[in-house]
Amino acid sequence: MNQILRIAFFALIVRPLMMIVLGTNVRRSELLPISGPAIIVANHNSHLDVFALMNVLGLKRLPSVRPVAAADYFMTRRVRRWFATRIVGIIPIDRSKIRREKGKHPLDPISEVLKNDGIVLLFPEGTRGEPEKMDEFQSGVAHIARRHPEIPITPVFMHGLGKALPKGEALLVPFFCDMFVGKPLDSQLNKRELMNQLSVSMDELAAELPIEAWN
Amino acid sequence: MSHLAWEIRITLLIIFAMLAVSNCMLFIKMRYYPGYDDSLIRHRIRTWWSLAGLFSLALCVSPNGGVIFFGLISFFALKEFLSMSPTRRADRRVLFYAYLSVIPQYYFATNDHYQMFLVFIPVIMFAWLPTRMWMIGEGDGFQKAAGTLLWALMITVYSLSHTAYLLTTPLKQDGAIGAVGAMNTAVQAPGPGLLIFLIIMAETNDIFQYASGRPFGKKQVSPNIAPRKTYAGLIGGITLTTCLAGFVGPLLTPMDLTHSVFAGCMIAAMGFAGELCISALKRDLKIKNFGATLPGHGGVLDRVGNLIFTAPLFFHFIHYFYHQ
Known part of the structure; x- marks a missing residue:
């Protein structure tokens, strides 16, 4: 990662964008982890989600924040790859290779970051999908929790950015982004219970907003 | 600052003095009622300080500073309105035009284009936005969407832009x-x-x-x-x-x-x-x-x-x- 360019990008481009053009309404930002190691899980509507979350986490936490992203999408073209790894600082995970290869577990890079006190951002829907519709969560987060049962998992529900820049659109239209932070989940639960707790928690957070389906 | 009459400078000073007085009163109240929950009032007064400060600064810099101040307020208000109201996915592009209309509306206010200022939203945008909407070809919810959008523009852009025109x-x-x-x-x-x-x-x-x-x-x-x-x-x-x-x-x-x-x-x-x-x-x-x-x-x-x-x-x- 290029830390200087990264900080400059987030301070000079992302912050004004989020403050003036878009805007975030955060509820309970005090529940966000103060420092790593920590895992934040959020629903995924738009490419802007990761910038909104990283902006709310702030420049102080920025050096330790690492979003998990799809290697099969972000690591393809050269410019995109450079931007994703050097500026955004993604942890690339290939969505198609879920088996152990050459003795390396596919989640090893995430464990590595967590061991170095990183804050890992995870979008367990696995794809932006239909904007403003929550897909079922993939269970990768439960596998990470099993490997690191002592690390808190904070759920964040996000709404609005799917309207601002949905998948497949290039025109950015200003909309506020609501960001509701929930209480950390119990990482020691087994896979099924954890996934259950995650979806219950997300549904509760989503219910704080009287939103109609966006069609 | 020479474009501000001395009465206005004094008025601005009085406003800041009143804010300072309310800060003092809050401080005294906190002293004598230790259990008093003041966070809402404290936030409110602090926000008043920044609003009054930004507004005075904008006014002092140039006569057009206040225009930019209210232009931004219109933009923020419109964004809040459209974020909270149900909108149709098909209308994203139409909403984009609605946001853009802030710029000409405040331009007309600054440059004393009285007639354009009066007709831009209730006549030109009134015709253009629904036109762009039917072009997209989504009939379901058309009436609600067109009504919401024009009402949003009237409240947040048209009516508030009169503050800027008052200035010039x-x-x-x-x-x-x-x-x-x-x-x-x-x-x-x-x-x-x-x-x-x-x-x-x-x-x-x-x-x-x-x-x-x-x-x-x-x-x-x-x-x-x-x-x-x-x-x-x-x-x-x-x-x-x-x-x-x-x-x-x-x-x-x-x-x-x-x-x-x-x-x-x-x-x-x-x-x-x-x-x-x-x-x-x-x-x-x-x-x-x-x-x-x-x-x-x-x-x-x-x-x-x-x-x-x-x-x-x-x-x-x-x-x-x-x-x-």
Whole structure:
């Protein structure tokens, strides 16, 4: 990662964008982890989600924040790859290779970051999908929790950015982004219970907003 | 700063002094009532400091500074409105045009294009936005979508932009007008005085309403929409605001006593009407406020409710009697 360019990008481009053009309404930002190691899980509507979350986490936490992203999408073209790894600082995970290869577990890079006190951002829907519709969560987060049962998992529900820049659109239209932070989940639960707790928690957070389906 | 009359500079100083006094009162209250939860009031006063500071700064930098200030307020208010109201996915591009309309509307206000200013939203955008909507070809929910969008533009862009036009509108400069108390600068550049008059009246009306409604208020004006607004508050607000207007108007604006009193009464009554309108809107959308842009107040739209009707009404009152 290029830390200087990264900080400059987030301070000079992302912050004004989020403050003036878009805007975030955060509820309970005090529940966000103060420092790593920590895992934040959020629903995924738009490419802007990761910038909104990283902006709310702030420049102080920025050096330790690492979003998990799809290697099969972000690591393809050269410019995109450079931007994703050097500026955004993604942890690339290939969505198609879920088996152990050459003795390396596919989640090893995430464990590595967590061991170095990183804050890992995870979008367990696995794809932006239909904007403003929550897909079922993939269970990768439960596998990470099993490997690191002592690390808190904070759920964040996000709404609005799917309207601002949905998948497949290039025109950015200003909309506020609501960001509701929930209480950390119990990482020691087994896979099924954890996934259950995650979806219950997300549904509760989503219910704080009287939103109609966006069609 | 030479474009600001000394009366206006003094008024701005008085506003800051009053904010300082309220800070002191809060401090004293905290001292004597240790359990008193003051976070809302504290946030609210702090937000007032930043709003008053930004507004004064914008006014001091240049006559157009205030235009940019209100242009941004319009943009924020429109964004809050469209984020909270249901919109159709198909209309994303139409919403983009709605946002863009802020720029020409404020441009017309700055450059005294009176007719374009008046027709841009209610005539040109009125024709263009629904046209762009049918071009997209989505019939379901058309009426609701077109209605919501035009109503949003009227409230947040059209009506609020009159504050900017107040700043730049040229007025008659014959001796009779502005003779009462107003100095030369106020006669040559009456805009800042008119705008500050409008804002002081609209905001103090809120305070007067609260002050007279809290001890005496019993009967609610509209229990389903705004349970805290009472007749005592409404009448007290109108009376006190009208008195204040009679005092401040001749000092800050070219208006004489009669016009000032009338303007004060109108601003108090229609400011109240505008606020209830925003309350009704919030009831309909099932939200408590339009966001958290202004800590202690809510969103920008929660704050400007008292301007949505008064800005155009006061502007046309001035334009009718005093325009060049």
